[in-house]
Ligand SMILES: Cc1cc2nc3c(=O)[nH]c(=O)nc-3n(C[C@H](O)[C@H](O)[C@H](O)COP(=O)(O)OP(=O)(O)OC[C@H]3O[C@@H](n4cnc5c(N)ncnc54)[C@H](O)[C@@H]3O)c2cc1C
């Protein structure tokens with residue numbers, strides 16, 4: 027049986043079904059069991075953090091949204107909020123509500139993309155067809171609100187870039203109603219699917235005791251039964267004025283993470299409805315200085331949001347000049363998609379590699395920035 | 396099989412086989428984009444002024460400004476237009492948000508398929524003019540990145556002002572100046588409009604940067620009289636300011652004023668390098684802005700300069716004409732003392748043609764500069780003009796500025812609509828008189844600065860527009876009343892501005908104690924010998940010069956009101972600066988040779 031025990035090297039990627047962007051995993055396998063895994067990133071490094079050191083503050087906004095393709099908005103919100111914190115600039119309340127609406131819409135859109143990818147990695151190809159189609163209704167809303175479908179460049183320092191178009195709230199509600207109804211279909215096709223249950227329950231388990239230590243965040247952490255959500259722990263914008271509870275699920279496996287996300291779609295729908303009910307009138311932008319002469323006072327800020335993949339942080343340093351001294355992005359994908367993934371793949375079946383990778387919300391463009 | 400339900404449930408999706416798909420289908424229908432869609436650019440070529448702010452803000456360097464056939468540079472328009480590289484653009488629309496005229500927009504057009512990389516370069520508005528019908532992402536009236544509102548200038552209030560000759564404008568405080576300077580987009584459209592092409596964006600940026608010393612250095616590089624310009628300049632720069640298209644122009648004049656006010660002695664900051672004496676002597680006739688500017692830069696370059704001035708003080712009309720509440724004497728003194736410090740010799744109370752002959756002047760100097768201004772007032776040409784208390788504005792203002800008393804009585808009428816008329820009226824107000832301005836055309840036709848007109852009105856000056864003086868009525872040899880007729884505006888057959896035409900029978904009489912004429916001035920060339928006058932080319936009262944301000948007599952240069960029609964201080968300064976180059980070439984030859 028020496029033939030079977032011989033270790034071979036398998037290169038997986040850099041293209042992956044259901045993952046936005048490219049990265050490669052070098053697997054050492056015996057039979058169909060992974061012995062060791064090494065991630066290779068570097069296909070997508072655009073040097074955004076460094077680029078921004080050569081940009082005016084306002085010019086950073088069209089850059090940061092590109093850090094994460096499926097979910098650009100937390101980047102915009104983080105940068106805006108860090109700047110506002112350093113500057114002490116107030117954001118009109120209406121703009122804060124709009125920001126929450128945008129962040130939650132982007133969470134739903136992001137989860138839909140994940141659903142397609144997660145199912146696709148198991149060979150359930152009807153799902154990606156559905157989820158991509160349904161996500162487009164949210165992109166339609168984004169297009170109407172911001173002028174762009176994927177990259178919105180909508181949240182900026184001092185508020186948001188435009189007020190809601192006439193009748194927009196009604197159209198948001200219609201899309202929410204539709205998506206909510208569709209969830210039953212998704213349950214039948216996917217979340218209750220025997221194949222999905224078989225391949226997700228007890229697979230890709232994260233050790234609850236280690237999760238915090240490893241820096242796991244977001245649905246993977248809440249899927250270990252640990253209640254951690256920045257929206258609650260350190261509320262930003264108007265999250266403290268909205269009614270919702272942190273969603274957790276026990277087990278730490280792929281199934282638990284999926285269920286957290288599944289329920290959070292409903293939670294986001296509920297949050298957006300509350301936002302639309304409570305949103306006050308008034309301005310949506312508190313203007314700052316002329317962008318060409320805008321010197322941010324010297325100072326620094328660390329801000330974080332709860333993105334679809336977990337806690338997303340921005341560390342922004344200003345030396346009082348026209349350009350940032352340093353902007354550092356702390357995204358969850360690096361922890362999940364590199365260090366955690368390498369640990370979790372040990373002992374996994376080759377066929378489960380992509381499934382695990384998807385379940386962690388791995389996003390190469392965000393890993394590399 | 397334990398989970399039978401989980402096996403069969405997914406088959407419920409089969410029902411969708413019979414449903415209409417919700418995604419785009421073949422044959423392909425082009426999706427209708429949203430109202431704010433950010434697609435390819437469109438530029439309203441006529442509205443665009445080529446300021447290049449779009450190119451400055453674009454973080455992708457997707458825009459460059461290029462010359463386009465058929466669009467010529469003119470005042471307030473660089474003649475350039477943006478070209479967008481669609482291979483670099485990310486359609487963020489920051490260029491649209493920053494466009495000061497609102498000419499740039501993004502359209503709902505987004506399809507371009509071509510094997511030719513060059514075709515990714517689009518000149519919005521020139522290429523695909525039809526995109527103009529497809530504008531979608533446009534500037535918002537409420538949400539702006541540019542600051543369109545000027546920091547207001549503090550002023551004495553109207554009732555307070557007429558009590559004295561105290562300066563009306565109070566100047567910016569440091570914080571106000573920084574804020575105002577920060578509104579600038581550095582486009583430099585103003586530089587071409589300034590007759591002297593001052594380094595405007597540079598000194599504004601320095602003020603915004605809290606570097607007032609640097610600002611002062613930029614200012615003195617080609618204007619030795621910034622105290623003057625900072626207070627009374629006609630600011631042609633501001634009329635073309637990019638920001639003025641949708642908001643208030645940057646207060647360029649007030650920012651210059653701010654910079655000069657920060658330093659009691661410019662010499663300390665500028666510490667100018669004066670060239671070794673080159674042995675050449677230049678005589679300057681007239682100590683107005685033109686003569687002083689020429690003298691200043693000539694002295695810096697090692698020339699031996701003497702300015703001959705007929706009046707007891709240099710400054711020209713800025714000393715003898717402009718009232719003290721606009722340009723205080725200590726500001727003038729500060730400038731003159733700096734001039735003298737760097738070696739300009741100023742001989743006052745010296746009228747050429749009377750105290751010193753022109754021949755003597757020619758003997759003493761290697762080259763001459765004439766900056767004698769326009770000091771002889773036009774007569775009104777009506778009956779009663781020679782009565783006592785019928786006076787001329789420039790004479791009136793000069794006497795007041797020299798510190799002499801002029802008794803105008805308590806009811807004054809000023810005739811004219813220019814800045815000189817307004818100055819005379821506001822000065823007469825300060826002497827305690829009730830003042831009316833009589834002007835031939837409509838208020839909107841007045842050549843005076845609107846701020847000046849407003850200022851006069853605040854101070855209680857009455858304006859009677861479309862009133863033409865007919866006769867000054869006297870009593871005991873003294874002015875007693877003025878008779879004037881009302882006019883209607885009729886179109887000019889030659890296509891010029893509408894002209895006033897007397898309405899038959901609509902005549903009025905106003906009792907007055909003085910009449911002050913302010914309908915213009917001309918030059919006095921009587922100091923020039925005939926042989927010079929014969930050779931000098933003089934056209935409609937103005938001496939003709941070439942680009943270096945050289946007259947038809949090679950050693951004589953000229954500038955200021957005697958040469959140009961704009962009749963303001965900055966044009967005179969620009970002439971002086973330009974003449975320095977000419978004189979240097981004439982006396983020292985082209986240094987590059
Ligand atoms: C009432 C008034 C208000 C004005 N307000 C403004 C304003 O707000 N802003 C602005 O930009 N411009 C203003 N101007 C115009 C401005 O003052 C002139 O355009 C400018 O001073 C012209 O400069 P200059 O050097 O050509 O001549 P001037 O300033 O006229 O100087 C000529 C000098 O030459 C002297 N001179 C003449 N003949 C002889 C001689 N034979 N020998 C020796 N000396 C001689 C005169 O005494 C005079 O001092 C105003 C003018 C007037 C009259």
Ligand code: SF4
Pocket residue numbers: 449452453454455456457458479483484485486487488489490491
């Ligand atoms: S839309 Fe953005 S990237 Fe494109 S030209 Fe304008 S500023 Fe540059």
